[in-house]
Amino acid sequence: MDGMDTADPTAPLDQLRASLPADVVETRPDSMEAFRRDWSRDAGAGMPLAVVRPRDAGEVQATVRWAAEHRVPVVPRGAGSGLSGGASAVGGGLVLSLDRMRAIDVDVATQVAYVEPGALNAEVKAAAAEQGLWYAPDPASYAISSIGGNVATNAGGLCCVKYGVTADYVLGMDVVLADGRLVTLGGPRIKDVAGLSLVQLFVGSEGMLGVITRVVLRLQPPPPTPATLVATFPTTRSAADAVVAIRSATRPSMLELMDAASVNAVEDHRAMGLDRSAGALLIGRSDAPGAARADEVALMEKACAEAGAVEVFVTEDADEGEMFAEARRAAFPAIETRGSVMLEDVGVPVPLLPDLLTAIADVAERHDLEIPTVAHAGDGNTHPIVVFDAADPASVERAHAAFAEVMAAAIALGGTITGEHGVGRAKKAALPDQLGEDVMDLNRRVKAALDPANILNPGAVL
């Protein structure tokens, strides 16, 4: 399924233009350049035939119908903040950008939001908050990532250790299928088992099965203001041991780990008051109600102390707590300034987190590379970031080897090559190693059943 070599080079783009408002189909070189890659900076991204920026589902249907007729690949794209190359353009294909479709309609009584895919996560959170409600999922990129992308990758985030991932909040969706039909799956019902779980099949499908044009998201009353705990440890391993101990007793509302390299990268980029001397940092939160909050924080403090924490700091102040969460979220952009990067997203069962972090450090040392690591530690999901010098072929080669070895280490520990970013194009070489040939075959069968001509995001994942 690699690429699509059947694309018609003479596909009549004028026909598509004629069926859509004048400014929907863009072919200016600067547009093409701006829309043909996501944050993974995929060097293999192709040059698209055009960027299509529809304003409603009908325009999406017209685009997909034209593409199906002429066998032109379609790569759906949200805000382009993806980290695995899931939205890399396919040469000669269309980039179908949903960035103009961003309506948000909150139904307070039903506690749901109807959201178009281009709306940013932060915009949904804000719209819900205006009505006294809360949209929980919070990928670190929430300020810049779209809901469509969040749903297409089943994005995680910082609060999922307690509140779950994007999938847990998607009750329904409208999808344009590979033949241009528009269907509605699920809806604003909390429980619904009528037919196969197609809503959940489309969540995390990375644009391979259809183009999501609207989602129904579950909202809830906001949780109490959290208390935030910051603990410094002599080593990454001792911090990871604390995580395992905390998670065996409770599910805090956040439990993030930063290793020494990522702490220093953040401080180098923008001084945020983190302890540069720490071997590792844990940022934990409790939003348990009332007095239970103090109990949960005390439990986390005790676990940190027993695991060898050097210092534990607790604040009930929301702004101060948010500053630490912000420091954690700043890790990607900070580390990106240190060189070229390859972003990892490997995960393991929580008790194996210390082993995974040790394995990552071994890989870094063996290949003489800096691999700063931050982690949604409470879920066993880590983001080692391989930093390399793109101008030095030897460094590039070592980086590729390290990237592959980190995934292999996760698989060897019974883990996954991607916990929340998706496979995209960056990780597809390793997918069979995790899933095995029979499960790859199942994936391909489902893909072929819904997109027999392989129009939708060809070359991604499979």
Add this chain to the structure above:
Amino acid sequence: MDGMDTADPTAPLDQLRASLPADVVETRPDSMEAFRRDWSRDAGAGMPLAVVRPRDAGEVQATVRWAAEHRVPVVPRGAGSGLSGGASAVGGGLVLSLDRMRAIDVDVATQVAYVEPGALNAEVKAAAAEQGLWYAPDPASYAISSIGGNVATNAGGLCCVKYGVTADYVLGMDVVLADGRLVTLGGPRIKDVAGLSLVQLFVGSEGMLGVITRVVLRLQPPPPTPATLVATFPTTRSAADAVVAIRSATRPSMLELMDAASVNAVEDHRAMGLDRSAGALLIGRSDAPGAARADEVALMEKACAEAGAVEVFVTEDADEGEMFAEARRAAFPAIETRGSVMLEDVGVPVPLLPDLLTAIADVAERHDLEIPTVAHAGDGNTHPIVVFDAADPASVERAHAAFAEVMAAAIALGGTITGEHGVGRAKKAALPDQLGEDVMDLNRRVKAALDPANILNPGAVL
């Protein structure tokens, strides 16, 4: 996809027998009778060729391989407590009963349980509790229903208003596919987006896509002991209004409704101290920690009072509270003693619950039938139970009409024909009305991709 008329009537059952231990393939008439129907008492259930009761995944594979070779339908079956005819035998096919596969292995550190499909929900709860952990999902049938059936139907229950449904607790599974291959999907990782969400596709697939031979279930520390609130209302509508008000402010750990007819049915069957004069009863619970529990109970009390509750009773005593939950769970068996029954499972967005209950009462009155109704009210999911006289053709006809009209009413309110029981055979006639032809087509395509010969549970759902 109705039935399978291609089954080979001369399929060499001896060949299957020879490939399995002597007692695995049963053909005695009493076995056939005991295993060919679930709790829905489907009059259309066929007479199977044999009942196969394997002890491990290898024996399941041998059975499915033989069935695939000879095009013999296979109906997987857990404990037979299904309410929609999902496990009705197909004439000339195999009933594949998983009741002998019931190993439970709790991994305390990872907070998961590896469970074979025949283990009862209650057995999993007990095994988790022995290790200080909790398996949350609690269908009313938890004492008699199997985990395999819970997963195959994506079973709900009483606690899902706060804790979610079975799908939220399934991290992975082993499945025997239609061609006999055994695959492992997902695993004990909290976050994993490698490839399509096949685990979630198999959850709720009602035996149509594969035979589940093991699941990985998420466990968690147990919640605090709940406080229980019981409120009586003059009318069903006022109780439903209280539900809407409570749910707009919080997610209690239980919020069940019983109408007057179901209260009286339970009391007739076994006196449990419920108020027979009540127009409707709400049973709510809070398991919020510490002082937050009293706050949440007070909030529920206030909402009940404002909606017109006649009396509100609160107990912090766990046994007393459990008695009320037990009375709610007793509704099905109690109502079953009143005549023949057709069990409904319709749901709507929570704010429309009062309208749905009014519509159900209208249907009952119009057809001169008793339709006692209990509801997982906090989720908008109701169980109207159509009681009729099987010996009276007119009564049977009216019951069928009422059953269809209740589903139509739910669909008209933007709801679902099944919130947690599954479509099975009892509701498949109404499924296209809810999903529409395009979504039915999607269901069929996925089914055909995974089971091209339509061996697995043919005639169910689609």
